[in-house]
Amino acid sequence: MTDWLEFIAALTLFMVSHMFPVRPPMRPWLIARLGTKGYFISYSFLSLLVLGWLIVAAARAPFVAVLPQWEIFRWAPLVAMPLACLIAVGGMMAQNPLSFGGLGKQPFDPDRPGVLATTRHPLLAAMALWAVAHVLANGDLAHVILFGLFAGFAVMGMFLIDRRKQRQLGQGEWQRLARGTARLNLIRLPLSPLPLVLAGSVMLVLILLHEPVIGYVPLPW
Incomplete structure (x- = not known):
């Protein structure tokens, strides 16, 4: 099970990062502080980072x-x-x-x-x-x-x-x-x-x- 921890952690973070920042009241709160452009740039950058980790973690997971x-x-x-x-x-x-x-x-x-x-x-x-x-x-x-x-x-x-x-x-x-x-x-x-x-x-x-x-x-x- 420990061999799967990185993949599970990366998958969980990816799902959380795509659930909360785009839903009210989190999205309006972030847009109010970052601006619409800043929100989308920040969200896209975060998504790419987490996606990169998730893909790498999948490659490191045990082969089944x-x-x-x-x-x-x-x-x-x-x-x-x-x-x-x-x-x-x-x-x-x-x-x-x-x-x-x-x-x-x-x-x-x-x-x-x-x-x-x-x-x-x-x-x-x-x-x-x-x-x-x-x-x-x-x-x-x-x-x-x-x-x-x-x-x-x-x-x-x-x-x-x-x-x-x-x-x-x-x-x-x-x-x-x-x-x-x-x-x-x-x-x-x-x-x-x-x-x-x-x-x-x-x-x-x-x-x-x-x-x-x-x-x-x-x-x-």
């Missing part, structure tokens, strides 16, 4: 095989991650009244939804692809727990945000904005030059940092 260690599963991240990077980059570049994460300057046009035609929830969809691919590539108990939670969180979040936005916007306005979008439809993924270049750069950085940060070379050859 859950899924078959088939060689083809090692390719899952290399297939899924370029798509995840492209969806995440495209989502960050566009305004998104139907979910969160959009930083684009151009107002959202429901007749030209861009990446939202692929998914209304680009960051959650990217997280789901990342998580499922890494469940397959690792297959041990700690990583199945870790990435399975992320995948479940992402999928559940898509449904919850759709319901919340329908209440906030009203059913008619939500349907007007969402008519050309999908919860997840990879066939409709737009392939614009700038997002492709940025996503490729992000993918390259992830590959280069994977071994020094995680301790594992992600390339199967």
Whole structure:
């Protein structure tokens, strides 16, 4: 049991850090003292630190095989991650009244939804692809727990945000904005030059940092 303590502690801290700072009355209290921008920067920085520890702790946990260690599963991240990077980059570049994460300057046009035609929830969809691919590539108990939670969180979040936005916007306005979008439809993924270049750069950085940060070379050859 002591071999699992670091993973359990990191997982507990990750869950606590994502439960309390985003809920009232903690969130308004933090925003009042840090400002909206300061709150999101601080929260994002804390989340990345805790996520990094959690991933490292999962790698250090005892190996207990859950899924078959088939060689083809090692390719899952290399297939899924370029798509995840492209969806995440495209989502960050566009305004998104139907979910969160959009930083684009151009107002959202429901007749030209861009990446939202692929998914209304680009960051959650990217997280789901990342998580499922890494469940397959690792297959041990700690990583199945870790990435399975992320995948479940992402999928559940898509449904919850759709319901919340329908209440906030009203059913008619939500349907007007969402008519050309999908919860997840990879066939409709737009392939614009700038997002492709940025996503490729992000993918390259992830590959280069994977071994020094995680301790594992992600390339199967």
